[in-house]
Amino acid sequence: MNAAISATERQAYATGFAQALEQDTGLPAWLTSVRRTAFDDFLEQGWPTTKQEDWRFTDVTPITRLPLLPSPAGKPHFSPDHFAADLLGLGGGDARRLLFVDGRYHSGAAKERARPHEVLIAPLSGALTEDTGTLGRVLGHHLRSQNAFVALNTAFMTDGAFIRIPAGFTSDLPIYLVFLAAADGSASFPRTVVWAGENSQATIVEIHLGADCRSTLSSAVTEILLEPGARIAHHGIQKTSPDGAHVGHLAVTQKAGSVFSGSNLATGGRLVRNDVHVLLAEGGCTCNLDGLYLASGTSHIDNHTTIDHRAPRSTSREVYKGVVSGRSRAVFSGRIVVRPGAQQTDARQTNRNIVLSDGAVAHSKPHLEIFANDVKCSHGATTGRLNPDALFYLRSRGIGEKEAHQLLIRAFMLEGLDCIAQTGLRAELEGVLVKRIEELANPGVLA
Amino acid sequence: MSMLSIKNLHVEADGKPILRGLNLEVEAGEVCAIMGPNGSGKSTLANVLAGRDGYTVTAGEITYQGKDLRALPPEERAREGIFLGFQHPVEIPGVANTYFLRAALNAIHKHRGEDEIDAMDFLVMVKAKAKSLGLNPDLLGRPVNEGFSGGEKKRNEILQMSVLEPRLAVLDETDSGLDIDALREVAGAVQALRRPDRAIVVITHHQRLLDYLVPDRVHVLSAGAIVASGDRTLAMELEKNGYGWAAGRSQEQVA
Numbered sequence: 001m002n003a004a005i006s007a008t009e010r011q012a013y014a015t016g017f018a019q020a021l022e023q024d025t026g027l028p029a030w031l032t033s034v035r036r037t038a039f040d041d042f043l044e045q046g047w048p049t050t051k052q053e054d055w056r057f058t059d060v061t062p063i064t065r066l067p068l069l070p071s072p073a074g075k076p077h078f079s080p081d082h083f084a085a086d087l088l089g090l091g092g093g094d095a096r097r098l099l100f101v102d103g104r105y106h107s108g109a110a111k112e113r114a115r116p117h118e119v120l121i122a123p124l125s126g127a128l129t130e131d132t133g134t135l136g137r138v139l140g141h142h143l144r145s146q147n148a149f150v151a152l153n154t155a156f157m158t159d160g161a162f163i164r165i166p167a168g169f170t171s172d173l174p175i176y177l178v179f180l181a182a183a184d185g186s187a188s189f190p191r192t193v194v195w196a197g198e199n200s201q202a203t204i205v206e207i208h209l210g211a212d213c214r215s216t217l218s219s220a221v222t223e224i225l226l227e228p229g230a231r232i233a234h235h236g237i238q239k240t241s242p243d244g245a246h247v248g249h250l251a252v253t254q255k256a257g258s259v260f261s262g263s264n265l266a267t268g269g270r271l272v273r274n275d276v277h278v279l280l281a282e283g284g285c286t287c288n289l290d291g292l293y294l295a296s297g298t299s300h301i302d303n304h305t306t307i308d309h310r311a312p313r314s315t316s317r318e319v320y321k322g323v324v325s326g327r328s329r330a331v332f333s334g335r336i337v338v339r340p341g342a343q344q345t346d347a348r349q350t351n352r353n354i355v356l357s358d359g360a361v362a363h364s365k366p367h368l369e370i371f372a373n374d375v376k377c378s379h380g381a382t383t384g385r386l387n388p389d390a391l392f393y394l395r396s397r398g399i400g401e402k403e404a405h406q407l408l409i410r411a412f413m414l415e416g417l418d419c420i421a422q423t424g425l426r427a428e429l430e431g432v433l434v435k436r437i438e439e440l441a442n443p444g445v446l447a
Numbered sequence: 448m449s450m451l452s453i454k455n456l457h458v459e460a461d462g463k464p465i466l467r468g469l470n471l472e473v474e475a476g477e478v479c480a481i482m483g484p485n486g487s488g489k490s491t492l493a494n495v496l497a498g499r500d501g502y503t504v505t506a507g508e509i510t511y512q513g514k515d516l517r518a519l520p521p522e523e524r525a526r527e528g529i530f531l532g533f534q535h536p537v538e539i540p541g542v543a544n545t546y547f548l549r550a551a552l553n554a555i556h557k558h559r560g561e562d563e564i565d566a567m568d569f570l571v572m573v574k575a576k577a578k579s580l581g582l583n584p585d586l587l588g589r590p591v592n593e594g595f596s597g598g599e600k601k602r603n604e605i606l607q608m609s610v611l612e613p614r615l616a617v618l619d620e621t622d623s624g625l626d627i628d629a630l631r632e633v634a635g636a637v638q639a640l641r642r643p644d645r646a647i648v649v650i651t652h653h654q655r656l657l658d659y660l661v662p663d664r665v666h667v668l669s670a671g672a673i674v675a676s677g678d679r680t681l682a683m684e685l686e687k688n689g690y691g692w693a694a695g696r697s698q699e700q701v702a
Contacts, residue, residue: 387537388500389537390537390538390539392497392499392500392521392537393533393536393537393539393591394539394547394551395498395520395521395522395525396497396498396499396521396522396524396525396530396531396533397525397530397547397548397551397554397607397611398522398525398526398551398552398554398555398558398611399522399547399550399551399554400522400554401520401522403550403554404522407542407547407550408539408542410541411539411540411541411542411590412541414541415541
């Protein structure tokens with residue numbers, strides 16, 4: 001049961017959509033057609049409501065009251081002071097970093113042309129006019145949900161990144177995509193498309209930040225296709241102001257023998273919703289998903305994941321861990337599907353929550369759908385407080401109460417970064433996490 | 448002045464009285480043993496001294512180095528030099544033993560206005576101490592107490608004591624769960640930590656520990672109060688005659 005878009009809103013969206021199409025000149029015809037279809041989809045289905053199982057705990061009404069239209073084209077501006085310095089600094093100065101502001105390309109290595117054996121890291125806006133092959137075969141083909149946010153992203157698709165990793169290309173140097181939501185009241189619709197050729201290897205860090213004290217919305221979609229034997233790591237980070245919202249959709253398709261390692265760190269925001277959908281389309285794949293979330297104040301962080309085993313002999317492992325404090329809410333819904341014929345699937349899922357205050361709530365919903373008989377599947381969910389015996393033990397050795405809390409939260413969460421192969425990147429993200437824990441664990445929040 | 452002075456201490460847990468008018472004086476340089484049957488209040492005394500939640504002092508005074516201990520949170524007590532050797536050391540997954548110990552030592556240094564210890568110097572020092580305690584140095588890099596055997600946990604407690612160098616160490620049944628060789632080694636290690644300016648309170652069921660760690664004073668705790676005090680011969684008599692004898696003897700003394 002969706003919430004219909006009113007007549008007035010329809011008018012506003014239709015005008016906005018017409019303008020968007022007008023602005024984005026020089027795009028291929030197939031894309032315009034994809035966007036039109038998505039826009040019609042959006043108008044037809046309307047916003048999700050809490051009557052739908054997938055949105056039961058997450059009410060999007062507050063962020064959909066105003067028409068969510070992309071900001072007008074033109075060189076976007078931002079003030080670095082409005083963003084957490086450590087996060088804004090990630091990959092700073094790196095030749096493999098693209099920076100986007102309010103959904104539009106701002107700066108960074110914009111190498112729109114690359115020779116076939118080179119990795120291509122380009123703004124989508126440029127790539128769409130250059131790349132006639134790969135991009136069109138990936139973009140729009142891996143979405144497994146067409147909810148209003150995904151549809152709007154496809155319709156508006158302000159800009160984003162296209163990363164093409166040629167077959168056999170391997171690199172340990174992370175590629176950074178930084179998306180800033182800067183202007184108050186802005187909505188942005190960044191789209192990222194990754195094509196990983198056969199036996200290629202790469203690491204992508206995708207960061208979404210909302211300006212402090214601003215009400216911003218970003219609705220991001222990332223599609224990743226792993227050709228046979230590809231090994232791709234994708235590390236996501238989201239942080240918006242207490243008035244900002246982020247809705248993300250990550251769709252991954254894995255072909256034979258490929259390995260996908262995804263991690264995600266969500267900290268704060270009025271509403272953060274992350275959907276991850278991994279399709280293990282062919283046999284012998286490995287998928288590791290690690291999720292961390294730190295909710296404080298009145299934040300709402302919702303992680304919905306689906307791992308779809310469609311072929312035999314694939315392994316998936318999923319660990320989501322969260323800490324909720326203040327009056328915040330966290331939602332974890334983890335769905336594992338094992339299709340008929342996906343024999344010898346090995347799927348494990350864990351969700352663990354620590355609740356620091358009486359006013360905070362963590363919802364956990366593991367969900368297994370198994371249609372094959374020769375499989376190993378397990379799931380477990382726990383929700384509890386910090387261990388009072390451990391707290392006392394630390395304090396009895398001279399460690400202060402606040403530090404003891406932080407130490408235990410850190411110990412609980414840091415495991416979520418173990419999947420990061422590069423020690424430098426791991427250390428950077430550990431620093432980011434530790435800083436967020438320090439911000440979180442002050443006695444006022446803990447009370 | 449005593450290092451620790453407890454006067455007429457009454458403590459409740461879950462609304463039940465556990466300590467009922469306990470008096471105890473502990474001097475610097477002294478090893479004192481507190482013996483008593485199960486349920487006599489031994490562990491309660493240890494926990495109250497360390498400041499654990501869940502115990503209510505309903506009457507009496509605890510004075511440590513001239514300070515009222517009741518007002519201090521556990522970390523302040525530790526920084527002032529109180530150390531509790533846990534009967535059941537807690538496992539803390541994800542926190543490396545050395546990291547934990549260095550954080551603790553630095554907190555104590557900071558309290559005293561001293562500099563933080565250099566990470567390398569610290570590691571060298573801890574490794575040397577672990578070796579002298581017969582603790583496998585591999586355990587230093589592992590999470591605190593996680594997967595440690597009973598003996599390893601107790602040795603780890605004594606390692607912490609030797610690193611943190613407390614003024615008053617309260618060892619709560621450090622001998623429980625140790626085999627006879629480990630008991631001798633652990634007792635020997637504590638013996639080596641005796642100092643003229645340090646007091647050690649050893650809480651135990653059994654006299655055996657006291658063969659290796661010879662106490663200056665022995666107190667018998669029964670039903671929440673000290674009912675008999677004496678030198679080490681009291682422990683031997685207890686071993687022979689049982690706790691009932693000590694309780695009876697106190698009645699005679701009162702009479």
